[in-house]
Amino acid sequence: MAVHALGMLACEGERHPGGVLSSSTIARSVRTHPVVVRRVLADLRRAGLVEIRRGPKGGVALARPPSRITLRCIWEAVDDGEPLFAGHPAGPNPRCPTALAVAGYLDALRSGAERQLKDSLRKVTLADLRRAISTTRGETHA
Amino acid sequence: MAVHALGMLACEGERHPGGVLSSSTIARSVRTHPVVVRRVLADLRRAGLVEIRRGPKGGVALARPPSRITLRCIWEAVDDGEPLFAGHPAGPNPRCPTALAVAGYLDALRSGAERQLKDSLRKVTLADLRRAISTTRGETHA
DNA sequence: CTCATATGTAACTGCAACGGTTTCATATGA
DNA sequence: TCATATGAAACCGTTGCAGTTACATATGAG
Numbered sequence: 001m002a003v004h005a006l007g008m009l010a011c012e013g014e015r016h017p018g019g020v021l022s023s024s025t026i027a028r029s030v031r032t033h034p035v036v037v038r039r040v041l042a043d044l045r046r047a048g049l050v051e052i053r054r055g056p057k058g059g060v061a062l063a064r065p066p067s068r069i070t071l072r073c074i075w076e077a078v079d080d081g082e083p084l085f086a087g088h089p090a091g092p093n094p095r096c097p098t099a100l101a102v103a104g105y106l107d108a109l110r111s112g113a114e115r116q117l118k119d120s121l122r123k124v125t126l127a128d129l130r131r132a133i134s135t136t137r138g139e140t141h142a
Numbered sequence: 143m144a145v146h147a148l149g150m151l152a153c154e155g156e157r158h159p160g161g162v163l164s165s166s167t168i169a170r171s172v173r174t175h176p177v178v179v180r181r182v183l184a185d186l187r188r189a190g191l192v193e194i195r196r197g198p199k200g201g202v203a204l205a206r207p208p209s210r211i212t213l214r215c216i217w218e219a220v221d222d223g224e225p226l227f228a229g230h231p232a233g234p235n236p237r238c239p240t241a242l243a244v245a246g247y248l249d250a251l252r253s254g255a256e257r258q259l260k261d262s263l264r265k266v267t268l269a270d271l272r273r274a275i276s277t278t279r280g281e282t283h284a
Numbered sequence: 285c286t287c288a289t290a291t292g293t294a295a296c297t298g299c300a301a302c303g304g305t306t307t308c309a310t311a312t313g314a
Numbered sequence: 315t316c317a318t319a320t321g322a323a324a325c326c327g328t329t330g331c332a333g334t335t336a337c338a339t340a341t342g343a344g
Binding site: 022038039041053055057058089140 | 288289293
Binding site: 286294296 | 317320327330331338341342343344
């Protein structure tokens, strides 16, 4: 949802520099409730990715050029810190050496996978997404 | 949990060839209920990774040498087919071209990430895990 | 100043997923 | 024949998330 919203903002910034979108407009495209959108936008604001104006003619706009916002930034902004995969809630039996060894091994694997994923996400920017949107919509401007 | 159980079985097979473990024994190490373990073992059996004997002296054992069971096999065995990441349940607004473009772009990214993850999991076998367990427990046999 | 309009936030609801538990059926070796 | 193990269905409680309502706050236009 965060990427969706930011993609819309990137397009909007391209067509109408200085323009903003309301949470209702974004919610219509995402098919959800404006408040849900605002909750996500609040995270993005805390991360410094967007700027938000209140009141009439208010709304949200990108705080930086799309080329300087990576998908990894977005991930971090909405990340709650929970691991991507987790063992079962109870955790391994601390009195069973095998359980502890397995848990440690899988933890290392998981960390590696998360790192690899985040690294690949760092290579994709909102500018790439905006370009893909324009191409898909057939507005290539070329 | 599946990896945990199979790791225990790999160790058991090493120490007592032909030996089996009961779902209760595994459950104690995993800190869960035997029935929960059996649910997972049922998936592994359907995938042909383990063999299960009923009745007294019954239990479960690996169906193949640990070196021929990869973490990817295990993933596939317990996978429910749901994508690792998903957009919000409602899906994009089909009447909004931008929404459709974003959804398509993210879908392609997700598929790539899942493929990359599964590929890396294919390089790790239960033999690797068993070795790590032995090392961590200080029983290097060397 | 006043008001319409937009966001900020808390609180509650409803739904789905998951683990835990019970219960009973089934297989099987001693 | 019986003790012991798995197989499977059914149910419960918890958790997480989206959706929704309600109200507070900010702000530009008149």
